Amino acid sequence: MAPAFLAFHLFLIVVVCLRDTFSVFASTPTILPAAINEIWQDGEQTAAALLGQRLDRSNWVRNGIAVYLHGAGIESGYGFFAPNVPPNYKLVFEVHYPDGRIDYEIPRVSNAATGLRFAGVLDQLAEVTYAPLRAAMVKIVAYSVWQAHPDASLIRAYLGSGRLPTPAGFERGEKESYDLLFAYDFTFPRRRTDAP
Amino acid sequence: MKRPATQRMEEFLYFPASDSWLGFLRVAVALQLVTYCFSLWRDWLDLFAIDHAGVIKRDLAEAILSSQSHYIPRIGWLVELCKGLGATEQSALALVWWSLLVTAGLLLVGLFSREAAIAALFLHLCAVKSSSGLTYGVDNFTSIGLFYLMIAPLPDRWSADCWWRSVPGKDGQWQGFSRRLLQLHLCLIYFFSGITKCVGVGWWDGTSIWYALIRPPFNLLPPETLIAWKSLFPVLSISVCFLETGYPFFIWLHKTRAVWLIAIIAMHLAIGLAMGLYFFAFVMITLNLAAFGPEFSFGGVGSKPARKIATIPPVSP
Numbered sequence: 001m002a003p004a005f006l007a008f009h010l011f012l013i014v015v016v017c018l019r020d021t022f023s024v025f026a027s028t029p030t031i032l033p034a035a036i037n038e039i040w041q042d043g044e045q046t047a048a049a050l051l052g053q054r055l056d057r058s059n060w061v062r063n064g065i066a067v068y069l070h071g072a073g074i075e076s077g078y079g080f081f082a083p084n085v086p087p088n089y090k091l092v093f094e095v096h097y098p099d100g101r102i103d104y105e106i107p108r109v110s111n112a113a114t115g116l117r118f119a120g121v122l123d124q125l126a127e128v129t130y131a132p133l134r135a136a137m138v139k140i141v142a143y144s145v146w147q148a149h150p151d152a153s154l155i156r157a158y159l160g161s162g163r164l165p166t167p168a169g170f171e172r173g174e175k176e177s178y179d180l181l182f183a184y185d186f187t188f189p190r191r192r193t194d195a196p
Numbered sequence: 197m198k199r200p201a202t203q204r205m206e207e208f209l210y211f212p213a214s215d216s217w218l219g220f221l222r223v224a225v226a227l228q229l230v231t232y233c234f235s236l237w238r239d240w241l242d243l244f245a246i247d248h249a250g251v252i253k254r255d256l257a258e259a260i261l262s263s264q265s266h267y268i269p270r271i272g273w274l275v276e277l278c279k280g281l282g283a284t285e286q287s288a289l290a291l292v293w294w295s296l297l298v299t300a301g302l303l304l305v306g307l308f309s310r311e312a313a314i315a316a317l318f319l320h321l322c323a324v325k326s327s328s329g330l331t332y333g334v335d336n337f338t339s340i341g342l343f344y345l346m347i348a349p350l351p352d353r354w355s356a357d358c359w360w361r362s363v364p365g366k367d368g369q370w371q372g373f374s375r376r377l378l379q380l381h382l383c384l385i386y387f388f389s390g391i392t393k394c395v396g397v398g399w400w401d402g403t404s405i406w407y408a409l410i411r412p413p414f415n416l417l418p419p420e421t422l423i424a425w426k427s428l429f430p431v432l433s434i435s436v437c438f439l440e441t442g443y444p445f446f447i448w449l450h451k452t453r454a455v456w457l458i459a460i461i462a463m464h465l466a467i468g469l470a471m472g473l474y475f476f477a478f479v480m481i482t483l484n485l486a487a488f489g490p491e492f493s494f495g496g497v498g499s500k501p502a503r504k505i506a507t508i509p510p511v512s513p
Contacts, residue, residue: 002480004207006377006393008425015379030395032287066265071321074381075264078389080333083396085407112388113235117330117411121252123331133260135339137329144242167406170419 012051012065013074020077030083042131043101088162089122090178091138093145103114105145125159126181134186155183215365217486218345219352222313225341225481229300229316231475232338236323243327244271245452252329261325269318271326295319301491303345313350317342336512337479339380341486344432348374359486379487384446386460390440400435402429414471435477439463447488457488 024042025032048054051069054064069075095103121141128134128168140157149155160178199207246255252315258270271292273297278288320342324335351357351500353365365372379446410419439459446452461481468477 003205006380009377010380010384013384017384021392023222024392025395028449029397031397031400034396063265063267067267070264070268070325071317071339072343073336077392078385079392080389080401081404081408082389083341083394084398085404085411088411092445101480110238111235113475114239114330117332120332121329134280136256137252141254148497162412164407164410166403167423167429170410170423181332 009074014071014073015047015050016069016074017077019044019051020079022047024077024079024083028083055068086123087126088164088176089126089181090160090162091122091125091141092158092160093142094156094158095145095149095152096156097149097151098153103149104183105149107141108148122159126139126161134182138182138184142184143188146186146188153187155186155188157182157186159183209376210369211372211376213370214350214490215352215371217375217490218348218350218371219306219354220489221341221348221482221486222345222350222352222355224478224486225338225345226300226304226316228334228338228341228479229320229477230297230304230484231478232320232335233248233297233300235475237293240293241286241289243330244275244292244323249284252327254326257326257328261328268325269321270404271322274322281420290324292319292347296323306357307349307360309350309352309357310346313342313345317346332476334473334476334479337476337483341421341479341483343377344374345375352375363504368414375487375490379447380482382483382487383447386440386443390437390443391435393437394439394441399433400430402426402431402433405429405433405436409470415468436463453488453491457484460484 018101022040022043026037026044045054052059055062067077078130080151091107093105093107094103097103107118109118125134125137128137138157138159142194146152146155158180159180159182163177163179165174167181243252244254254271261268261270263355271289274292275285276290278291279285283291284311296316299312299316299319302308303316317339320335321339324331324339330407346505349366351363351371352367356367357363393399393404396404398407406422406426408414409417409422440455443456443460448457461484464477464484466478468474
């Protein structure tokens with residue numbers, strides 16, 4: 001029984017790792033030729049199928065595997081800052097008041113540990129491909145800013161992608177620059193208890 | 197005479213091991229959980245209360261989670277359960293925080309170790325899954341540590357279960373089997389992490405190390421200081437690729453095991469100190485030491501068989 005469990009557990013780890021590795025190979029710039037991206041995509045699809053992810057959402061095998069993967073902490077592959085370090089994303093809020101004043105705010109957290117975690121939220125905001133989901137996520141963060149400025153008439157959110165200088169560029173005096181990725185306007189009712 | 201492959205496989209999987217690794221893993225993962233609780237206690241309600249102004253909402257995180265499965269643990273279950281008993285959302289969330297802290301405390305001292313490990317894994321999963329936007333590697337690796345604690349033969353001889361409740365410690369082949377699982381898992385983690393780095397251009401010319409160190413919020417070191425060491429970037433980044441990809445091979449060889457373990461620990465220490473990823477470094481060092489450390493600290497498998505273990509009857513799988 002135990003060897004079967006070990007085989008099952010390691011099999012799932014390998015398949016999850018392969019799925020995420022193939023996905024990275026297929027979707028991000030690597031030293032591998034772009035011509036074989038289809039192979040990686042096929043590999044990713046096969047690995048996903050092995051994990052039951054092509055089955056119906058109500059299928060018990062799919063659900064059972066998903067619960068096991070999450071329960072064991074093995075639902076995602078391992079590639080910290082790989083194959084490339086992601087851009088530095090920044091979220092800035094422009095707070096407009098009825099009298100024409102404008103303030104600028106960034107999302108606030110209470111300590112460095114949470115700040116570190118928030119960097120992951122910015123990565124997700126930038127990388128999520130489903131636009132309504134991204135808008136909903138930005139609105140939630142904007143709501144937290146609005147609670148600190150309940151008299152604001154409009155909150156405009158800017159999500160930018162930072163371009164870090166290369167070592168040579170830094171030596172030439174280049175600084176980090178930002179490209180605007182998305183902008184959203186939000187208005188909230190003037191009652192503190194109304195969640196978005 | 198050559199032993200059959202199945203026998204060699206059995207000897208590999210069920211090697212006799214002491215419970216030192218388990219005691220170490222239990223205490224270190226429990227400490228990690230305690231720090232998790234305290235690092236989030238100020239933000240706990242903002243993170244999980246629906247009507248609080250958190251930077252990410254629990255209902256959204258749980259909706260995304262449901263797209264994978266409705267049965268993955270989440271805080272929402274516990275809140276609904278408490279609400280059904282007449283509690284408010286805030287008191288339910290406070291109860292979850294205290295429960296996680298108490299289970300971490302029980303795990304730390306080793307009282308009701310297995311029950312504490314199961315409860316801690318469940319509560320930690322609930323919290324992590326319901327704040328999925330705000331999680332990173334450290335949470336996954338804490339879950340992994342808790343999972344191995346849950347399936348390992350607790351209690352260990354240093355736990356309160358052993359010295360206070362007189363529950364006998366479990367040595368022997370199950371210890372070896374559980375530790376082997378963790379060892380193999382670590383090998384896969386480093387191999388895939390290394391391979392993925394190897395295909396990135398930046399890991400061959402050193403720019404990835406530079407970007408990683410100057411990218412907010414990991415930019416603890418001033419770039420003016422870092423740039424003075426730019427000639428080291430390619431060496432360091434290729435070394436990281438080599439260390440990680442080579443881990444599943446060189447960690448098993450007697451001649452290279454110590455070197456590889458020390459180098460990996462040094463790498464995690466450097467990441468922790470230079471990038472502010474202290475908790476991440478701590479959990480990775482913990483898993484490495486639990487998996488491969490006892491060989492050096494306690495005279496393990498490859499070096500000499502543990503005398504105590506020989507007296508314990510083998511447990512059939």
